[in-house]
Amino acid sequence: MxxxxxxxxxxxxxxxxxxxxxxxxxxxxxxxxxxxxxxxxxxxxxxxxxxxxxxxxxxxxxxxxxxxxxxxxxxxxxxxxxxxxxxxxxxxxxxxxxxxxxxxxxxxxxxxxxxxxxxxxxxxxxxxxxxxxxxxxxxxxxxxxxxxxxxxxxxxxxxxxxxxxxxxxxxxxxxxxxxxxxxxxxxxxxxxxxxxxxxxxxxxxxxxxxxxxxxxxxxxxEAGMPLYGHELSAAIDPYTAGLGFAVSLGDRSFLGSDALGAFKAAPRSTKRIGLSLTGRRAAREGASLVDSDQRTVGSVTSGTFSPTLQRPIAMAYVAHELATTGTNIEVDIRGTRTEAQIVPLPFYKRANS
Amino acid sequence: MQPEQLKYNPSHEWVGVTESGGEKIAVIGITDFALEQLTDLVYMALPKVGTKVTAGTEFGEVESVKAVSPLYSPVDGEVVEVHDGLADQLEQLAADPFGDGWMIKVKLADDAKLDGLLDYAAYKQQCANS
The missing domain is CATH 3.30.1360.120 (Probable tRNA modification gtpase trme; domain 1)
Structure with a gap:
Protein backbone atom coordinates (compact mmCIF):
# COMPACT_ATOMS: atom_id res chain seq x y z
CA MET A 1 0.00 0.00 0.00
CA GLU A 222 2.92 1.27 -23.00
CA ALA A 223 -0.07 3.20 -24.36
CA GLY A 224 2.14 6.32 -24.60
CA MET A 225 -0.14 8.32 -22.33
CA PRO A 226 1.38 11.18 -20.32
CA LEU A 227 1.20 11.29 -16.53
CA TYR A 228 1.02 14.64 -14.81
CA GLY A 229 4.12 15.25 -12.68
CA HIS A 230 6.21 13.18 -15.10
CA GLU A 231 5.54 14.11 -18.74
CA LEU A 232 3.45 17.15 -17.80
CA SER A 233 4.02 20.12 -15.52
CA ALA A 234 3.51 23.88 -15.41
CA ALA A 235 6.95 24.17 -17.08
CA ILE A 236 5.75 22.22 -20.13
CA ASP A 237 3.37 23.55 -22.78
CA PRO A 238 1.00 21.20 -24.64
CA TYR A 239 2.89 21.39 -27.94
CA THR A 240 6.19 20.34 -26.36
CA ALA A 241 4.30 17.42 -24.79
CA GLY A 242 2.94 16.36 -28.18
CA LEU A 243 -0.60 17.23 -27.08
CA GLY A 244 -1.34 19.89 -29.70
CA PHE A 245 -4.46 17.90 -30.65
CA ALA A 246 -5.91 18.86 -27.25
CA VAL A 247 -5.67 22.60 -27.95
CA SER A 248 -8.15 24.40 -30.20
CA LEU A 249 -7.05 27.94 -30.95
CA GLY A 250 -8.98 30.41 -33.04
CA ASP A 251 -12.52 29.49 -32.00
CA ARG A 252 -12.44 31.61 -28.79
CA SER A 253 -10.02 33.08 -26.29
CA PHE A 254 -9.35 31.07 -23.11
CA LEU A 255 -6.86 30.95 -20.24
CA GLY A 256 -3.44 30.61 -21.83
CA SER A 257 -4.62 30.97 -25.45
CA ASP A 258 -2.30 33.89 -26.29
CA ALA A 259 0.77 32.11 -24.95
CA LEU A 260 -0.24 28.86 -26.65
CA GLY A 261 -0.58 30.68 -29.98
CA ALA A 262 3.01 31.83 -29.59
CA PHE A 263 4.23 28.30 -28.68
CA LYS A 264 2.44 26.85 -31.68
CA ALA A 265 4.10 29.39 -34.00
CA ALA A 266 7.56 28.99 -32.42
CA PRO A 267 7.92 25.61 -30.70
CA ARG A 268 10.28 25.18 -27.79
CA SER A 269 13.55 23.33 -28.19
CA THR A 270 12.51 19.97 -26.74
CA LYS A 271 9.92 17.36 -27.58
CA ARG A 272 8.34 14.32 -25.90
CA ILE A 273 9.50 11.05 -27.48
CA GLY A 274 9.42 7.31 -26.90
CA LEU A 275 12.56 5.24 -26.30
CA SER A 276 13.16 1.55 -26.80
CA LEU A 277 16.22 0.32 -24.88
CA THR A 278 18.52 -2.62 -25.36
CA GLY A 279 19.13 -5.08 -22.53
CA ARG A 280 16.79 -5.55 -19.59
CA ARG A 281 17.50 -2.60 -17.32
CA ALA A 282 14.84 0.08 -17.28
CA ALA A 283 15.72 3.76 -17.55
CA ARG A 284 13.80 5.38 -14.72
CA GLU A 285 12.72 8.99 -14.26
CA GLY A 286 15.68 11.38 -14.29
CA ALA A 287 18.06 9.22 -16.38
CA SER A 288 20.03 11.41 -18.83
CA LEU A 289 20.04 11.04 -22.61
CA VAL A 290 23.48 11.43 -24.19
CA ASP A 291 24.27 12.00 -27.87
CA SER A 292 27.26 10.70 -29.89
CA ASP A 293 29.30 13.76 -28.80
CA GLN A 294 28.68 12.85 -25.15
CA ARG A 295 26.45 15.87 -24.63
CA THR A 296 23.38 15.56 -22.38
CA VAL A 297 20.48 16.16 -24.74
CA GLY A 298 17.47 15.18 -22.68
CA SER A 299 16.10 13.24 -19.77
CA VAL A 300 13.70 10.40 -19.05
CA THR A 301 10.34 11.27 -17.50
CA SER A 302 8.94 7.71 -17.06
CA GLY A 303 10.39 4.30 -17.75
CA THR A 304 9.81 0.66 -17.01
CA PHE A 305 10.35 -2.84 -18.26
CA SER A 306 7.38 -3.37 -20.59
CA PRO A 307 5.54 -6.56 -19.62
CA THR A 308 3.85 -6.74 -23.04
CA LEU A 309 6.89 -6.02 -25.21
CA GLN A 310 9.40 -7.74 -22.88
CA ARG A 311 11.93 -4.94 -23.20
CA PRO A 312 12.60 -1.65 -21.42
CA ILE A 313 10.67 1.39 -22.66
CA ALA A 314 10.71 5.02 -21.60
CA MET A 315 9.28 8.42 -22.37
CA ALA A 316 11.66 11.37 -22.42
CA TYR A 317 12.12 14.95 -23.50
CA VAL A 318 14.91 15.40 -26.02
CA ALA A 319 16.31 18.26 -28.12
CA HIS A 320 14.09 18.91 -31.14
CA GLU A 321 16.77 18.21 -33.77
CA LEU A 322 17.25 14.66 -32.41
CA ALA A 323 13.58 13.89 -31.93
CA THR A 324 13.10 11.74 -35.02
CA THR A 325 12.11 8.10 -35.13
CA GLY A 326 15.12 5.83 -35.61
CA THR A 327 17.68 8.12 -33.97
CA ASN A 328 20.10 6.16 -31.81
CA ILE A 329 20.88 7.65 -28.46
CA GLU A 330 22.49 6.54 -25.20
CA VAL A 331 20.84 6.57 -21.81
CA ASP A 332 22.83 6.87 -18.61
CA ILE A 333 21.30 4.29 -16.27
CA ARG A 334 22.88 4.89 -12.86
CA GLY A 335 26.32 5.34 -14.40
CA THR A 336 26.14 2.76 -17.19
CA ARG A 337 25.52 3.78 -20.81
CA THR A 338 22.76 1.83 -22.51
CA GLU A 339 21.89 2.01 -26.19
CA ALA A 340 18.42 3.18 -27.08
CA GLN A 341 16.45 4.20 -30.12
CA ILE A 342 13.75 6.80 -30.57
CA VAL A 343 10.51 5.03 -31.52
CA PRO A 344 7.00 6.27 -32.27
CA LEU A 345 4.41 6.57 -29.49
CA PRO A 346 2.42 4.64 -28.43
CA PHE A 347 4.63 1.63 -27.77
CA TYR A 348 1.56 -0.58 -27.74
CA LYS A 349 -1.63 -0.29 -29.73
CA ARG A 350 -4.45 -2.79 -29.37
CA ALA A 351 -5.66 -4.72 -32.41
CA ASN A 352 -8.73 -3.31 -34.23
CA SER A 353 -8.42 0.13 -32.67
CA MET B 1 20.78 -23.75 3.22
CA GLN B 2 18.35 -23.77 6.13
CA PRO B 3 16.91 -20.29 6.68
CA GLU B 4 16.94 -20.89 10.44
CA GLN B 5 20.75 -21.17 10.40
CA LEU B 6 21.45 -18.04 8.35
CA LYS B 7 22.14 -14.45 9.33
CA TYR B 8 20.35 -11.51 7.72
CA ASN B 9 20.83 -7.90 6.71
CA PRO B 10 17.89 -5.69 7.57
CA SER B 11 17.96 -4.97 3.80
CA HIS B 12 16.98 -8.63 3.13
CA GLU B 13 20.28 -10.26 2.10
CA TRP B 14 21.05 -13.58 3.79
CA VAL B 15 24.49 -15.00 4.54
CA GLY B 16 25.60 -18.49 5.52
CA VAL B 17 29.21 -19.18 6.50
CA THR B 18 30.88 -22.47 5.52
CA GLU B 19 34.44 -23.76 5.99
CA SER B 20 36.42 -24.78 2.95
CA GLY B 21 40.13 -25.69 3.08
CA GLY B 22 40.54 -23.83 6.35
CA GLU B 23 38.99 -20.68 4.95
CA LYS B 24 35.68 -19.16 5.87
CA ILE B 25 33.41 -18.75 2.86
CA ALA B 26 30.22 -16.72 3.09
CA VAL B 27 27.39 -17.65 0.72
CA ILE B 28 25.09 -14.69 0.01
CA GLY B 29 21.63 -14.34 -1.50
CA ILE B 30 18.34 -12.50 -0.93
CA THR B 31 15.33 -13.70 1.00
CA ASP B 32 11.95 -15.03 -0.11
CA PHE B 33 10.36 -12.01 1.59
CA ALA B 34 12.40 -9.58 -0.53
CA LEU B 35 11.47 -11.45 -3.70
CA GLU B 36 7.78 -11.37 -2.80
CA GLN B 37 7.99 -7.63 -2.28
CA LEU B 38 9.87 -7.00 -5.53
CA THR B 39 7.90 -9.44 -7.73
CA ASP B 40 8.49 -9.88 -11.45
CA LEU B 41 12.31 -9.64 -11.57
CA VAL B 42 13.71 -8.59 -14.94
CA TYR B 43 17.40 -7.93 -14.31
CA MET B 44 20.24 -8.68 -11.93
CA ALA B 45 23.83 -7.44 -11.79
CA LEU B 46 26.47 -9.26 -9.71
CA PRO B 47 30.15 -8.40 -9.15
CA LYS B 48 33.11 -10.18 -10.76
CA VAL B 49 35.31 -12.71 -8.98
CA GLY B 50 38.04 -10.83 -7.14
CA THR B 51 35.88 -7.85 -6.21
CA LYS B 52 36.34 -6.67 -2.63
CA VAL B 53 33.11 -6.22 -0.74
CA THR B 54 32.44 -4.39 2.50
CA ALA B 55 29.59 -4.92 4.92
CA GLY B 56 26.82 -2.42 4.27
CA THR B 57 27.97 -1.39 0.80
CA GLU B 58 26.48 -2.31 -2.57
CA PHE B 59 27.70 -5.39 -4.41
CA GLY B 60 25.04 -5.50 -7.12
CA GLU B 61 21.41 -4.83 -7.90
CA VAL B 62 18.17 -6.54 -8.76
CA GLU B 63 15.47 -4.87 -10.77
CA SER B 64 11.81 -5.71 -11.07
CA VAL B 65 9.10 -4.09 -13.16
CA LYS B 66 8.30 -2.11 -10.04
CA ALA B 67 11.70 -0.80 -8.93
CA VAL B 68 15.47 -1.13 -8.72
CA SER B 69 16.85 -2.52 -5.49
CA PRO B 70 20.55 -2.40 -4.54
CA LEU B 71 22.13 -5.51 -2.99
CA TYR B 72 24.14 -4.80 0.16
CA SER B 73 26.90 -7.08 1.34
CA PRO B 74 26.41 -8.45 4.84
CA VAL B 75 30.19 -9.08 5.25
CA ASP B 76 33.73 -7.88 4.48
CA GLY B 77 35.80 -9.99 2.10
CA GLU B 78 36.58 -10.91 -1.49
CA VAL B 79 34.27 -12.49 -4.05
CA VAL B 80 35.60 -15.96 -4.91
CA GLU B 81 32.65 -17.30 -6.88
CA VAL B 82 29.67 -15.82 -8.70
CA HIS B 83 26.55 -17.79 -9.55
CA ASP B 84 26.96 -18.07 -13.31
CA GLY B 85 23.79 -17.92 -15.35
CA LEU B 86 21.55 -16.87 -12.47
CA ALA B 87 20.93 -13.50 -14.15
CA ASP B 88 19.50 -15.38 -17.14
CA GLN B 89 17.31 -17.59 -14.95
CA LEU B 90 15.77 -15.22 -12.49
CA GLU B 91 12.89 -17.64 -11.98
CA GLN B 92 15.44 -19.96 -10.34
CA LEU B 93 16.05 -17.25 -7.77
CA ALA B 94 12.36 -17.00 -6.89
CA ALA B 95 11.94 -20.79 -6.84
CA ASP B 96 14.69 -21.48 -4.32
CA PRO B 97 16.07 -18.25 -2.82
CA PHE B 98 17.99 -20.01 -0.03
CA GLY B 99 19.44 -22.76 -2.27
CA ASP B 100 19.81 -22.57 -6.07
CA GLY B 101 19.20 -18.84 -5.82
CA TRP B 102 22.53 -18.09 -4.12
CA MET B 103 24.31 -15.12 -5.68
CA ILE B 104 27.95 -14.87 -4.60
CA LYS B 105 30.50 -16.58 -2.39
CA VAL B 106 32.85 -14.36 -0.43
CA LYS B 107 36.10 -15.33 1.28
CA LEU B 108 35.74 -13.61 4.64
CA ALA B 109 38.39 -11.12 5.63
CA ASP B 110 40.51 -12.33 8.56
CA ASP B 111 38.95 -9.96 11.01
CA ALA B 112 35.44 -10.22 9.55
CA LYS B 113 32.64 -10.32 12.07
CA LEU B 114 28.99 -11.03 11.61
CA ASP B 115 28.09 -8.33 14.11
CA GLY B 116 25.03 -6.28 13.43
CA LEU B 117 23.33 -9.02 11.42
CA LEU B 118 19.95 -10.39 12.42
CA ASP B 119 19.31 -14.00 13.34
CA TYR B 120 16.35 -15.82 11.79
CA ALA B 121 13.90 -14.94 14.56
CA ALA B 122 14.85 -11.25 14.53
CA TYR B 123 14.63 -11.08 10.74
CA LYS B 124 11.21 -12.75 10.72
CA GLN B 125 10.10 -10.25 13.32
CA GLN B 126 11.28 -7.37 11.12
CA CYS B 127 9.35 -8.73 8.14
CA ALA B 128 6.23 -9.18 10.22
CA ASN B 129 6.45 -5.56 11.35
CA SER B 130 7.00 -4.08 7.90
Missing part, protein backbone atom coordinates in the same frame (compact mmCIF):
# COMPACT_ATOMS: atom_id res chain seq x y z
CA UNK A 2 1.11 3.56 -0.60
CA UNK A 3 -0.17 7.02 0.24
CA UNK A 4 -1.13 8.78 -2.99
CA UNK A 5 -2.73 12.24 -3.08
CA UNK A 6 -4.30 11.65 0.32
CA UNK A 7 -5.61 8.20 -0.59
CA UNK A 8 -4.21 4.94 0.73
CA UNK A 9 -3.82 2.81 -2.40
CA UNK A 10 -2.36 -0.58 -3.32
CA UNK A 11 0.70 -0.62 -5.59
CA UNK A 12 -0.22 -4.18 -6.45
CA UNK A 13 -2.87 -6.72 -5.44
CA UNK A 14 -1.00 -9.80 -6.72
CA UNK A 15 1.88 -8.79 -9.00
CA UNK A 16 2.30 -5.95 -11.47
CA UNK A 17 2.96 -8.32 -14.38
CA UNK A 18 -0.01 -10.55 -13.58
CA UNK A 19 -2.37 -7.56 -13.29
CA UNK A 20 -0.92 -5.94 -16.41
CA UNK A 21 -1.27 -9.13 -18.46
CA UNK A 22 -4.85 -9.74 -17.29
CA UNK A 23 -5.79 -6.24 -18.45
CA UNK A 24 -4.16 -6.70 -21.87
CA UNK A 25 -5.57 -10.19 -22.45
CA UNK A 26 -8.88 -10.17 -20.60
CA UNK A 27 -9.91 -7.58 -18.00
CA UNK A 28 -8.63 -5.56 -15.06
CA UNK A 29 -10.58 -3.63 -12.44
CA UNK A 30 -9.15 -0.41 -10.99
CA UNK A 31 -10.29 1.61 -7.99
CA UNK A 32 -9.65 5.14 -9.25
CA UNK A 33 -11.71 6.97 -6.66
CA UNK A 34 -8.72 9.23 -6.03
CA UNK A 35 -9.36 11.04 -9.34
CA UNK A 36 -11.04 14.43 -8.79
CA UNK A 37 -14.66 14.77 -9.97
CA UNK A 38 -15.98 18.31 -10.41
CA UNK A 39 -19.54 19.04 -11.53
CA UNK A 40 -20.75 22.18 -13.33
CA UNK A 41 -24.43 22.79 -13.93
CA UNK A 42 -26.37 25.70 -15.37
CA UNK A 43 -27.22 27.31 -18.71
CA UNK A 44 -23.85 29.11 -18.88
CA UNK A 45 -21.64 26.27 -17.59
CA UNK A 46 -20.28 25.63 -21.09
CA UNK A 47 -19.03 29.24 -21.30
CA UNK A 48 -17.13 28.91 -18.03
CA UNK A 49 -15.53 25.66 -19.25
CA UNK A 50 -14.76 27.18 -22.67
CA UNK A 51 -12.67 29.70 -20.73
CA UNK A 52 -10.93 27.18 -18.45
CA UNK A 53 -10.08 24.41 -20.94
CA UNK A 54 -7.84 24.32 -24.01
CA UNK A 55 -10.53 22.72 -26.18
CA UNK A 56 -13.97 24.07 -26.86
CA UNK A 57 -16.78 22.68 -24.72
CA UNK A 58 -19.73 24.65 -26.14
CA UNK A 59 -19.87 22.52 -29.31
CA UNK A 60 -20.02 19.22 -27.39
CA UNK A 61 -23.27 17.28 -27.79
CA UNK A 62 -24.79 15.55 -24.73
CA UNK A 63 -23.02 12.23 -24.21
CA UNK A 64 -19.68 13.44 -25.59
CA UNK A 65 -16.41 13.33 -23.66
CA UNK A 66 -13.17 15.10 -24.57
CA UNK A 67 -9.59 14.87 -23.42
CA UNK A 68 -8.45 18.40 -22.70
CA UNK A 69 -5.90 20.46 -20.78
CA UNK A 70 -5.92 23.34 -18.36
CA UNK A 71 -3.16 25.89 -18.82
CA UNK A 72 -2.04 28.99 -16.97
CA UNK A 73 -1.70 32.37 -18.72
CA UNK A 74 1.91 31.47 -19.64
CA UNK A 75 0.75 28.36 -21.51
CA UNK A 76 2.13 25.97 -18.87
CA UNK A 77 0.10 22.82 -18.30
CA UNK A 78 -1.81 22.78 -15.00
CA UNK A 79 -3.56 19.46 -15.60
CA UNK A 80 -4.81 17.04 -18.20
CA UNK A 81 -8.48 16.24 -17.81
CA UNK A 82 -11.57 14.63 -19.26
CA UNK A 83 -14.66 16.77 -19.70
CA UNK A 84 -18.03 15.07 -20.18
CA UNK A 85 -21.31 16.62 -21.28
CA UNK A 86 -23.92 14.48 -19.50
CA UNK A 87 -27.69 14.22 -19.59
CA UNK A 88 -29.66 12.49 -16.84
CA UNK A 89 -32.67 10.25 -17.60
CA UNK A 90 -34.84 13.17 -16.38
CA UNK A 91 -33.17 15.46 -18.96
CA UNK A 92 -31.01 17.47 -16.61
CA UNK A 93 -27.76 18.57 -18.20
CA UNK A 94 -24.44 19.04 -16.50
CA UNK A 95 -20.71 18.82 -17.17
CA UNK A 96 -18.33 16.57 -15.29
CA UNK A 97 -14.64 17.41 -15.18
CA UNK A 98 -12.27 14.60 -14.10
CA UNK A 99 -8.93 15.92 -12.88
CA UNK A 100 -5.78 14.23 -11.57
CA UNK A 101 -5.85 13.38 -7.87
CA UNK A 102 -2.58 15.14 -7.17
CA UNK A 103 -3.80 18.32 -8.89
CA UNK A 104 -7.28 18.54 -7.38
CA UNK A 105 -6.46 21.06 -4.63
CA UNK A 106 -4.47 23.21 -7.07
CA UNK A 107 -7.24 23.13 -9.69
CA UNK A 108 -9.94 23.99 -7.13
CA UNK A 109 -7.91 27.04 -6.17
CA UNK A 110 -7.16 27.93 -9.79
CA UNK A 111 -10.76 27.82 -10.98
CA UNK A 112 -12.34 29.45 -7.88
CA UNK A 113 -12.17 33.08 -9.13
CA UNK A 114 -13.47 32.05 -12.57
CA UNK A 115 -16.32 30.06 -11.04
CA UNK A 116 -17.14 33.16 -8.97
CA UNK A 117 -17.51 35.10 -12.24
CA UNK A 118 -20.38 32.76 -13.15
CA UNK A 119 -22.71 32.95 -10.12
CA UNK A 120 -25.45 31.16 -12.06
CA UNK A 121 -23.24 28.06 -12.53
CA UNK A 122 -23.75 25.54 -9.76
CA UNK A 123 -20.32 24.09 -9.01
CA UNK A 124 -19.70 21.06 -6.78
CA UNK A 125 -16.68 18.92 -5.94
CA UNK A 126 -18.22 15.42 -5.79
CA UNK A 127 -14.92 13.56 -5.35
CA UNK A 128 -15.54 12.45 -1.79
CA UNK A 129 -19.25 11.66 -2.08
CA UNK A 130 -18.67 9.38 -5.08
CA UNK A 131 -16.30 6.58 -6.11
CA UNK A 132 -14.81 5.75 -9.50
CA UNK A 133 -14.01 2.32 -10.89
CA UNK A 134 -12.37 1.50 -14.23
CA UNK A 135 -13.00 -1.76 -16.09
CA UNK A 136 -10.35 -2.16 -18.79
CA UNK A 137 -9.39 -4.87 -21.27
CA UNK A 138 -10.76 -6.74 -24.29
CA UNK A 139 -13.42 -8.53 -22.19
CA UNK A 140 -14.77 -5.29 -20.71
CA UNK A 141 -17.88 -5.17 -22.90
CA UNK A 142 -18.69 -8.84 -22.27
CA UNK A 143 -18.49 -8.17 -18.52
CA UNK A 144 -20.40 -4.86 -18.56
CA UNK A 145 -23.13 -6.47 -20.66
CA UNK A 146 -24.09 -8.68 -17.73
CA UNK A 147 -24.64 -5.77 -15.35
CA UNK A 148 -25.89 -2.85 -17.41
CA UNK A 149 -28.48 -1.81 -19.97
CA UNK A 150 -27.39 -2.51 -23.59
CA UNK A 151 -26.95 1.25 -24.02
CA UNK A 152 -23.74 0.94 -22.02
CA UNK A 153 -22.04 -1.56 -24.30
CA UNK A 154 -23.30 0.42 -27.30
CA UNK A 155 -21.40 3.51 -26.12
CA UNK A 156 -18.77 4.70 -28.57
CA UNK A 157 -15.28 5.63 -27.42
CA UNK A 158 -15.21 8.91 -25.52
CA UNK A 159 -18.95 8.86 -24.90
CA UNK A 160 -20.83 8.51 -21.64
CA UNK A 161 -24.27 8.32 -20.10
CA UNK A 162 -26.07 8.52 -16.79
CA UNK A 163 -27.71 5.18 -16.00
CA UNK A 164 -28.23 2.76 -13.10
CA UNK A 165 -26.64 -0.35 -11.69
CA UNK A 166 -29.02 -2.39 -9.51
CA UNK A 167 -31.37 0.65 -9.35
CA UNK A 168 -28.59 2.92 -8.04
CA UNK A 169 -27.29 5.90 -10.06
CA UNK A 170 -24.16 5.30 -12.12
CA UNK A 171 -22.31 7.38 -14.68
CA UNK A 172 -20.64 5.24 -17.33
CA UNK A 173 -18.08 6.36 -19.90
CA UNK A 174 -16.17 4.47 -22.56
CA UNK A 175 -12.81 5.84 -21.54
CA UNK A 176 -9.65 4.68 -19.81
CA UNK A 177 -5.96 4.99 -19.22
CA UNK A 178 -4.60 1.66 -20.46
CA UNK A 179 -4.84 1.66 -24.27
CA UNK A 180 -7.53 -1.04 -24.09
CA UNK A 181 -11.27 -0.94 -24.63
CA UNK A 182 -13.08 -0.29 -21.38
CA UNK A 183 -15.40 1.69 -19.17
CA UNK A 184 -15.17 4.02 -16.21
CA UNK A 185 -17.99 4.04 -13.66
CA UNK A 186 -18.85 6.75 -11.15
CA UNK A 187 -21.21 5.72 -8.35
CA UNK A 188 -22.20 7.04 -4.96
CA UNK A 189 -19.55 6.21 -2.37
CA UNK A 190 -21.96 3.98 -0.42
CA UNK A 191 -22.65 1.88 -3.55
CA UNK A 192 -19.00 1.46 -4.57
CA UNK A 193 -18.20 -1.79 -2.78
CA UNK A 194 -21.28 -3.49 -4.20
CA UNK A 195 -20.54 -2.34 -7.79
CA UNK A 196 -16.92 -3.46 -7.40
CA UNK A 197 -18.06 -6.91 -6.17
CA UNK A 198 -20.57 -7.23 -9.01
CA UNK A 199 -17.91 -6.41 -11.60
CA UNK A 200 -15.44 -8.87 -10.06
CA UNK A 201 -18.11 -11.60 -10.05
CA UNK A 202 -19.22 -10.86 -13.62
CA UNK A 203 -15.57 -10.96 -14.71
CA UNK A 204 -14.59 -14.08 -12.83
CA UNK A 205 -15.08 -16.47 -15.76
CA UNK A 206 -12.80 -14.21 -17.83
CA UNK A 207 -10.05 -14.15 -15.22
CA UNK A 208 -10.56 -10.51 -14.21
CA UNK A 209 -7.95 -9.16 -11.79
CA UNK A 210 -7.96 -6.21 -9.42
CA UNK A 211 -5.22 -3.84 -10.62
CA UNK A 212 -3.10 -1.51 -8.47
CA UNK A 213 -1.16 1.66 -9.16
CA UNK A 214 1.93 -0.23 -10.38
CA UNK A 215 0.24 -1.84 -13.37
CA UNK A 216 -1.83 1.30 -13.99
CA UNK A 217 1.51 3.00 -14.62
CA UNK A 218 3.01 0.27 -16.85
CA UNK A 219 -0.23 0.07 -18.88
CA UNK A 220 -0.48 3.81 -19.52
CA UNK A 221 3.23 3.96 -20.33
Missing amino acids: AEFAGFNMPIQYSSIVSEHTATRQSAGLFDISHMGRLRFEGPRAHLLLDHLLTRRVSDMQPGMIRYSLMCNEEGGTLDDVLIANLETPSNRHYFLLVVNAGNRAKILKWIAPHVADFPDVEFRDTTESTAMIALQGPKSAAIAERLFTPKVTQLKNYHGLVTEQMKKPCIVSRTGYTGEDGFEFIVRAEDAARVWENLMLAGREHGIEAVGLGARDTLRL
